[in-house]
Every structure is written in C-alpha cells, then in structure tokens.
Amino acid sequence: MLLNFTVGNWMSYRDEVSLNMVASLERQHGETLAKIPRFRSKKALPIGAVYGGNASGKTGIFKGIAALKHMVTVDPGVDGVLPVSPFMLEGGTESKPTVFDITFLAADTVYRYVVEATIDGISYESLEVLTERGGADVFERDESGDVGVYAFGEALGSADYLSFVGRSTRKNQTFLGNAYAQNVAELADAYEWISETLELVGVESQAWSFATAAVGREGFLEYAAAALSRLDTGIVGLVGEGVEPDVLPKDAKLRRSMAELDGDELITVVMEKGAGDYGFEMLTVHSDEGAPRVERLRTVHVGPDGRERRFSLGMESSGTQRLMGLLPMLFDLQNTDGSAQAKVYVVDELDRCLHTMLTKRLIEDFLSTCGANTRKQLLFTTHDLLLMDQFLMRRDEMYIAQRGTDGCSVLVGLAEFSGIRFDKDLIRSYLDGRFGGIPMLGKAGARG
Template identity: 25%
Template sequence: MLLSFRFANHRSFRDEQQLNLTPVYGDGVEASESAPQAVPVVGVFGANASGKSNSLGALVFMRRMVLGSDRAVEPGEGLSREPFRLDPDGAAQPSLYVVDLLLGGIRHTYGFAIDDERVLEEWLYHYPLGRQRRVFERDGDDFTWGEESGRRSELRQIAGITAPTALFLSTAARFGHSRPEPDPTNPQPLHDTYRWFYLASARADGISEQLSVLLDSDSADTNQTRHLMVDLLQAADVGIVDLVVRPDRSDGETPRRRLPNGYTYVRRHARRSAPPLRIQFAHQGPHGTALLDLHDQSTGTRQLLTLGLHAAEVLRTGATMLVDEIDASLHPILTAKLISLFRSPKANPLGSQLIFTSHDAILLGTLDAEEILHRDEIWFVEKDGEGTSRLYPLTDFKPRKEGENHQRRYLNGNYGAIPDLSTDLFEQALATRGGSDDATAE
C-alpha cells in the first residue's frame, strides 16, 4: 500500500513535490486500528499540458528504474532520465524519487537520487514496532548496512557487482535475494519493497493477449475474472451479452467444452503448434445473438475492456493501478463505477489502490447522491508562468464535508488548475486563418 510519493526535478516539476495518500478526513469512518491507513483512490486533475501525466509519470519512471536498471543501461552510457529542462541549472541537478509503503503492516521508506551519469544515493528503511531501522544506505559506491539486514556477506557481494547506473534493489532482486510470495512471519524489506514495484501496474498489455490468457484457463481466479468482464460489459449497456472463444485455425477442431454462463473454454496444447484463440463478443440482435470480433468493437468498449482486465488483475493481487487519462473514451458513469470498485471492501479486500489523472470535472461531483471521490482523494496540478508544475491537494482549501459542490467550484476556478483561455485570441486566430484562406483563393 502506497502511503506517499515524493519526487523532484522530473519533467515539468522542478521543485520537490509530494502526493500524500494518508487520509485527512474520516468521512464517516471512525478512527481505529481497522480504519484505512491510506486512501484507496487518488484522482489528479488539471488543465491540458499542466503536468498531470508527468506527476504519474514520475512514479512510473521510478518503477521502471527499480525493475530494470541493472540491465537497461550499457556500461559508460549514463542514465536516461527526464529532468526539468526549461532551466539549464535545474537540468543539471539530481532527480529524486521516494516512496513510503505499508507492507505487511510495516512502514517502509525507499528512495534514490540520480543524475545523468549514475545513481548518487539510494536507501531503504523500515519501521518495525514504529521505530526506524536501516536496511541499507548507499552513497555513490559506498554502502552502509543495518543491524537487521540479515545476510550481510551476500549483500556485500551483490553491492560489489552493482553498476554505478544500477539500483542496488534491482541488482539484489536479480541475484536471488527474493522470494515468490511475502511471508508475514519473516519480513524481508528488500524483497517486499521490490515486489510492490513489480506488482504495481502502469498499463495493461494488448487486449487480445490478455483475453487469450484469461480465457485459456479454468482456475478459480480466471473464472472469477471472466464473470467480472461479462458483468462489466453487460452493466455498461454496450450490447454485449457474452464472450466466446474459438480456435483460430483451419486444419481441424480443438476440443472445446462449455463453461457456466455460456463461456467457451479452449484447452491449448503444450506443443508449439497449438492454435491461437479467437475471442469474439456475442451481441444481442433482433434475431438472437451475433458474434463480432474485437476490432469490430467501439473505442469505448475496447477501453472498458482494457481497464476492466487491468483492474481485475490489480484487485486480485492487492497491487496499485496507475492510469493516465482514465476518462479517455469512457462515459463518466462507467469511470465512476470503475473507481467505486476500489472503494468497495467486497471487490477490494486486499487494499488495492487506484491512482489516475483526468480532466473530467464530472468525477469531482456525485453519482446516486454519493461523492465519486472523497475530499482527501482529489489533487490538482497547475503550471506557473515559468513552466514549472505544482501538485497540491483539495484539502488545502479546507472543503466542507457536505454542501460544497467540488465540480462547480473547480470549473469556476476556485481551486485553480484550469485552462486560462482567451476568447479574443481564439477569435483572432480564426479570423487570421480565414483571411489567409481567402487570400489564397484569390
């Protein structure tokens, strides 16, 4: 579970920013040991080109570094980072990335600082019994180990082969200091931290590949996901009533059997010659159902499938889902329903989180008399006259729990983070364009 994320000198963000997911208001949940220690959803709003995507991109960049820095850079090539480039002095400064995580009920803090040449600093702390314990600290090529780091001789060997451009966390995970599942009785800060980044998902793979994997198994998890997808499509009222799988080959049939609710299951053989699966969608028509392929579906339906499959996997693993422009090609009601899955204890028993960007102000309003986003789940990004972005929460404005229309106040400019449009400039630009067209015609 992500408690907070700090970053500095990343694209349009020059100064240090913090996205804090710790609840500010109870909003009906009394403070107790069972109360959530981080909000399940965060929405970041702002004008076009304000830096919304960059705020999410900073966390995506950190994840990419953790998962692949040990093999992504050739020796002597330096690091490919994305500093603030509008100020030459700022571009030369280090970039900083830090997360606070709650893993197995224990807080962990992991971070690093980099420049164009190498990893400058890296550190990992955890807080058993509420007291800070150092796992490791890195200053250039020098490492300091904590008393509870465990196999120090092994860690020193891994540190010795960690490249200047690689993170120690990445290298340690690559050379066996990891395990497939967390063990609450024997916490391992290095592994547990790496695993959080591994499970965090910035985007899903292609829809076809995902559906092939999901529908090529009859495990309990995949069957549950199938049901979720059909239910989601039916609830979206896009005309789809079922998913059907057929072998995509011309030489013979692959054995098939029917699953509950009309699913078709195709058992793929282990040999390389196993035929690919063809996923089709059963649409209700005037004379029964008709089967259409994925490319026949609307952009909104494909987007709904992509996000639905993505969310199903995240909710199953208790991970964090990162989505840029969540409202793209989706009706606001569908987006709101997707958001509500992460707030539902039934749909989200493992405490998965959703962090997204949007410029759809409808998501700041209500649906069925309930707020789509709570007061401490709303953040804004605004860019100043020097081209630097700033990230700040709605809670800075001390919003009331009831009686405050966040959608209307945002569109009225009370919170900032809206486009500064000039009607005169728009009309002048159109008039100039029309004049040049007329001149060309003459």
C-alpha cells in the same frame, strides 16, 4: 499500499511535489479507509485522483512512478542510461539529480525508498523501515564520491556478502534490484511490492493485458463477459470461434511453438489490426490430438430479431475496447479479502473514451469493496470534472496538477483548502479558479 510518492526535478516539476495517500482527519467516507499495521493513528486512502488541464503535469506523476519501477526492475546494461527526464526550462537543472521518494506498505511493513539519479547513474539510494516511533535504516548508498559508499542495517544479513553485492552494483543500477537478483532475501518484500504489487496502466492499447488475463486467470473470461453486459456495451457474451490456422501470422517461431504443443498447453496470439490505439484480434492455439486447433475470441450481440450475432474484437467501439483493457485491473480489484498481495493500480486517464457515468460506476464498485482490512488501491489521472464529487470521494483523495506561467507544475491537494463543506459543489469552485489548475486559454485571432 502506496502511502506517499514524492518527485522533484522531473519533467515539468522543478520543485518536489507529493501525492500523499495517508488519510487526513476528514470523517467523510471513513468506512473505506484501510488500517496501517503498527500505525494506530494512521489510515490509508483506497483511491486517489489527479485532475488538471492538458500539459498540467498529471501524466508526469504517472510517469514518475513508472520510471522508478523501471529503474528497480530493469537492468539497463553496462552502457544503458536511466529513464530520467529532468526539468529543462531552467539552466542547471538538467545536470542535477531527479528525486524519487516512495513510501509503501508491503506485507505488514512500511518502507520508505529513495532514489536520486541522473540519466548516467544513481547518486543516492536508501531503504528504511518506518514505525510510529521512527525509522530504521535497511541500507544506504552514496555515490557522490569516486567510490560508492554503503551502510547496512543490522537485520539485513551477512555484511561481507552485502559488501560484495554493493561492489557488483553498477552506478546505473539500483542496489535494491541487483541485491534481489543476487538472492538477498531480506529485500524480497520491498522489491516484490514494486515489481508485482504496483501495476501501471497507460493510455495505449491494453490488448496484451486482456489476452494475458484471459488465459492466465481462472474465471476471468466469465467475469469479463458479465461485466461487459452489465456495463451497457451491447455485448451479451464472449465465445471462442474455430478458425483455420492460416489466419495466424507467418512467423517461424510461432510455427515451432505450435509444433511443440502438448496436452493442456496453449499459445495466445494478439494481432494488432493497424496503426493506432485500437483494433486487435485475440487467438488461442490448442493441441487437438496432435494437430493445432485455433480459436478466435468473438463478442456476442443480440439483434432486433432476437438472434445472436458474433463480432471481432476490433469491430467494437473505442470505448468498449478501452473498457476491455481495464477489465484485468477491475478483475483484480474486485478482491474483497484483506490479502497482503492485493494490487495497487496507477492508471493514466482512467476516463479515456468512457462516459462519465461508466467511469463513476467503476469507481463506486471499487470503493464498495474497500474497508479497514483491504489493501487494494486505485490511483488515476483524469480530465473528467464530474468525478470531482464529494459524494463519491473524500477531499483528501483529490489532487489538482497545475502549471504556472514559469512552466513549473505543482500538485495541490484539495484537503489543503480550508472552509470547504462536505456538501460543497467542488466543480463550481474549480471552474471559478479557486483551486487553480484550469487551462488559461488565449483568444483566437480575428478572422480576416
């Protein structure tokens, strides 16, 4: 689970801001809080929402988490640059390092991982294990001098081999990522939490995520059909419809793969229908007695005459397609056990193209499965003020991003405001400007 994320000198954030996912002393919705192993007095929040106007910095938080994951999991190559976007509205900040500081629960261990970097390379990196009694360093890296200096904790393994890995780590590369690639097993839990448990869902089309889930997760298509029907999309089912192989893209690599199909193997093809976020087709290719058999996924609707009609995915509304892109996430988050592998999803603009009641229902369904022994988590940014509801979420699960007249964004938690009753109308207070974060709109010029 994500317990804290701090970022500074990043996009519109000149100063460091923190998204804290450790619960406060608030009692409301306490049944959804998760236990943190070895921290008897602390519990984790299952959900977090960041509100704010356009260009307030909401997406900056999402992109900060995405950039940190990218730096750990993707090798930029010898001449590559790091995905760092420093604050640009003040002299001198461009050359200063951006700070990424993340605390998370992986397996039964709480880690704190810190990276300070510019586009050219990493100046500082560290990993430590946290307990209620304090912290213990796993490794620390300082690149402020001509040569990188490393310090390793006692539990990390062979000092000679670690020194070799450190020397082989380029300045534009994280030690965590390089050490994992070189089989430093003691770092596997931390690395795999960032690479596999932490999932990001942006605002772009999610056709590939839907297609991947459809062919790679048992029971997903049945779940998707039931969810689309339950959530009032007009869809009553999903079916595969046979089509001629001629509809497939004229791609030599695809043709070779089709010729090599054997047994139960299949190929998934996603065809974008045109420019923009929406409109796609999903096809699967099976081997049928040595010959390719192609099926196209279709949605099923029932007309006024009671007869079923089939439609292509691209004919569905943008809201339905956005929902389909979220279904792999919802499928993962329906997990109700206490698995340490439960996903942590961070979603930019969860409400995009969705009706308020639908978005609220998705949140309610998720929270209904959260409890003391669950590890799953959902963080999202949103424009939808109707989700700022204390009957839905706790105050410490709500944050507001706001940009000042100096161009600097800040992140403010509603738990920081005193005197807010559990039954108070937060939307009214927000629109009245009590919490900040509302757009400061100028008047349009008079018409001539």
